[in-house]
Amino acid sequence: MTRPNPQALRSCQLPAGAAVRLRSVSRRFGAVTALDSVSLEVPAGSFCVLLGPSGCGKTTCLRIVAGLEQASGGTVEIGGRDVTNLPPAERGVAMVFQSYALFPHLNVEENIVFGLKARGVAKPERARRLEYASAILGIGALLTRRPGQLSGGQQQRVALGRAIVAESPVCLMDEPLSNLDAKLRAEMRHELLALQRRLGITMLYVTHDQTEAMGMADQVVLLHDGHIEQDASPAEIYARPATAFAAGFIGTPPMNLIPLEPGEGGLVARGTAGPVLAPMLNTQTLAGVRPEALRLADGGIPAIVLHSEYLGADTVLACSVGEGARVLARLPGHAGLAEGSRVRLAAESCDIHHFDAATGRRLGTAAQAA
Amino acid sequence: MRGLEIAGAWLLGILWVAPLLYAVWTAFHPAAYATHFSLFAPLTLHNFVQAWNAAPFARYFLNTTLLVSLVLVAQFVLCTPAAFAFARLEFPGRDTLFAIVLLQLMVMPDVLLVGNYHILSQLGLVDTILGIALPYLGSAFGIFLLRQTFRTVPQELDDAARLEGCTLLARLWRVYVPLARPTYIAYGLVSVSYHWNNFLWPLVITNSVSTRPLTVGLAVFSSVEQGIDWSIITAATLMTSAPLLLAFLLFQRQFVQSFMRAGIR
Ligand SMILES: Nc1ncnc2c1ncn2[C@@H]1O[C@H](COP(=O)(O)OP(=O)(O)OP(=O)(O)O)[C@@H](O)[C@H]1O
Numbered sequence: 001m002t003r004p005n006p007q008a009l010r011s012c013q014l015p016a017g018a019a020v021r022l023r024s025v026s027r028r029f030g031a032v033t034a035l036d037s038v039s040l041e042v043p044a045g046s047f048c049v050l051l052g053p054s055g056c057g058k059t060t061c062l063r064i065v066a067g068l069e070q071a072s073g074g075t076v077e078i079g080g081r082d083v084t085n086l087p088p089a090e091r092g093v094a095m096v097f098q099s100y101a102l103f104p105h106l107n108v109e110e111n112i113v114f115g116l117k118a119r120g121v122a123k124p125e126r127a128r129r130l131e132y133a134s135a136i137l138g139i140g141a142l143l144t145r146r147p148g149q150l151s152g153g154q155q156q157r158v159a160l161g162r163a164i165v166a167e168s169p170v171c172l173m174d175e176p177l178s179n180l181d182a183k184l185r186a187e188m189r190h191e192l193l194a195l196q197r198r199l200g201i202t203m204l205y206v207t208h209d210q211t212e213a214m215g216m217a218d219q220v221v222l223l224h225d226g227h228i229e230q231d232a233s234p235a236e237i238y239a240r241p242a243t244a245f246a247a248g249f250i251g252t253p254p255m256n257l258i259p260l261e262p263g264e265g266g267l268v269a270r271g272t273a274g275p276v277l278a279p280m281l282n283t284q285t286l287a288g289v290r291p292e293a294l295r296l297a298d299g300g301i302p303a304i305v306l307h308s309e310y311l312g313a314d315t316v317l318a319c320s321v322g323e324g325a326r327v328l329a330r331l332p333g334h335a336g337l338a339e340g341s342r343v344r345l346a347a348e349s350c351d352i353h354h355f356d357a358a359t360g361r362r363l364g365t366a367a368q369a370a
Numbered sequence: 371m372r373g374l375e376i377a378g379a380w381l382l383g384i385l386w387v388a389p390l391l392y393a394v395w396t397a398f399h400p401a402a403y404a405t406h407f408s409l410f411a412p413l414t415l416h417n418f419v420q421a422w423n424a425a426p427f428a429r430y431f432l433n434t435t436l437l438v439s440l441v442l443v444a445q446f447v448l449c450t451p452a453a454f455a456f457a458r459l460e461f462p463g464r465d466t467l468f469a470i471v472l473l474q475l476m477v478m479p480d481v482l483l484v485g486n487y488h489i490l491s492q493l494g495l496v497d498t499i500l501g502i503a504l505p506y507l508g509s510a511f512g513i514f515l516l517r518q519t520f521r522t523v524p525q526e527l528d529d530a531a532r533l534e535g536c537t538l539l540a541r542l543w544r545v546y547v548p549l550a551r552p553t554y555i556a557y558g559l560v561s562v563s564y565h566w567n568n569f570l571w572p573l574v575i576t577n578s579v580s581t582r583p584l585t586v587g588l589a590v591f592s593s594v595e596q597g598i599d600w601s602i603i604t605a606a607t608l609m610t611s612a613p614l615l616l617a618f619l620l621f622q623r624q625f626v627q628s629f630m631r632a633g634i635r
């Protein structure tokens with residue numbers, strides 16, 4: 001892979017980003033509600049990740065912003081302009097599709113300038129942008145090849161190239177890294193982020209991989225069943241998940257959710273005699289504790305080790321608490337506990353989160369509730 | 371078992387090629403050798419010269435070429451937008467309409483001989499090349515074939531082109547048509563060979579030298595003027611089928627590949 005050519009990079013004017021705003025956008029397919037009144041604001045030049053499990057409406061959301069799909073209700077604004085009724089080509093967005101959508105009958109160069117030709121951009125300008133993009137992406141040697149003769153990573157670069165030459169203020173990406181192997185994915189993650197920073201464009205990036213989201217995003221929008229569970233920075237969504245769903249989705253491994261029941265002096269893990277994990281305010285409560293916040297200590301929650309997985313730097317202990325609640329604990333070093341041994345798991349009270357078991361809503365940490 | 375299969379294949383192959391071999395034999399030898407095989411029979415092109423001069427074959431070639439090209443171009447131009455509409459556009463009654471188009475596949479063209487003649491005579495197109503071509507210009511087979519191919523074009527390619535500002539026609543022309551190339555080649559071959567060899571309808575609708583295609587010209591030639599001179603008839607037959615035969619032999623591999631890719635076998 002050739003490295004970027006700094007001279008070509010300097011000679012170019014960068015497109016500025018544009019803010020994207022969705023106001024209560026809905027989309028129904030017959031009986032299925034793919035998006036349910038989604039409102040969202042992405043500042044110009046920032047990196048926003050739409051995160052969520054399969055089928056939650058991420059692609060639908062992106063296609064509505066692109067104009068490839070018509071919203072059933074609500075409005076879309078790009079750069080302060082209402083684009084709800086504009087065709088895709090007039091919205092100032094570029095898109096990288098999950099399958100890359102390269103035209104198999106055109107070579108790399110023709111693929112990259114396809115849109116510029118369709119829009120009637122003059123030839124010298126096309127050549128300038130092509131040179132710029134191929135310098136940034138290091139694909140100068142591939143220009144005469146067909147997509148069928150490229151590796152997955154190279155195809156991905158060409159798809160990026162097509163988005164770059166459009167010089168659109170907004171770039172949409174639908175799981176662009178999901179076809180790559182783990183190593184290449186990590187590499188491309190850095191490159192994508194660096195590229196977005198350098199171009200200063202606004203990025204809407206779809207993924208179902210939460211590590212990708214945490215590592216790249218300025219803003220994570222967590223979707224679930226067509227609605228937004230939480231819209232916050234990665235640090236915020238990790239430290240203060242707004243719902244039980246968000247808690248159970250973010251983190252490797254994600255947060256433990258332990259059902260509680262009334263006990264002596266407050267709520268305790270169901271099926272145990274203590275310790276108290278929450279004040280007796282709402283009897284339908286889940287306690288959330290991150291695996292990395294748990295440690296072995298006397299006076300902790302009684303648990304039975306199911307199995308332990310040694311990962312080098314730390315050990316992930318899978319335990320059963322009370323009436324079969326499964327709890328993961330991430331302990332530093334080699335904990336070396338046999339299956340079936342009895343342990344006690346404790347956490348600082350500020351690390352214990354509470355969620356309403358019925359609605360999934362956050363109830364505030366124990367420290368605040370007390 | 372395997373030996374039997376090979377023997378069977380050879381037998382079928384010989385049965386199929388025998389008339390052709392006989393035609394080649396007779397056409398290249400003097401008439402005296404038409405029914406009598408001798409390894410040392412003298413070779414001659416005399417039969418071809420005689421056949422070529424006995425009837426206006428040059429004109430027939432021109433007529434057939436015009437006919438075949440007209441049909442091919444018109445079928446491509448008409449089937450492409452129809453197939454695209456059935457494959458990718460949403461409009462009320464689409465599936466019903468498509469079913470009606472498919473019904474046409476079940477109607478043998480020969481059944482319509484009289485009806486078509488009637489209509490064409492009302493249009494004043496009897497004994498014209500356009501008249502021969504007209505009943506075949508809208509092809510259900512072509513629409514069906516292209517629709518199936520267009521449906522396999524990934525929606526994301528269409529979306530990508532739409533995002534880049536391509537209009538409907540531009541998308542059809544720059545995305546769908548290039549991707550369907552193997553289908554166009556395969557369908558073109560079927561169409562050309564069908565209309566090159568078509569006989570009954572052109573026989574009915576033409577009655578002059580300036581419109582007759584090769585097949586009709588050959589039939590007229592071999593029945594009346596010549597009596598039964600096998601050497602000249604086979605020479606004329608070889609002459610008229612040579613272009614198709616040569617084209618197929620030359621492009622055999624491409625044709626077979628196109629058929630495979632287009633899913634017709
Ligand atoms: N054209 C369509 N017709 C009917 N239902 C659709 C259509 N497109 C999407 N859906 C439905 O809308 C919901 C959201 O789909 P969407 O493709 O946005 O999910 P996603 O979050 O992108 O999932 P994935 O991670 O699997 O790509 C799904 O339940 C899906 O079945």
Ligand SMILES: [Mg+2]
Pocket residue numbers: 058059060
């Ligand atoms: Mg998707």
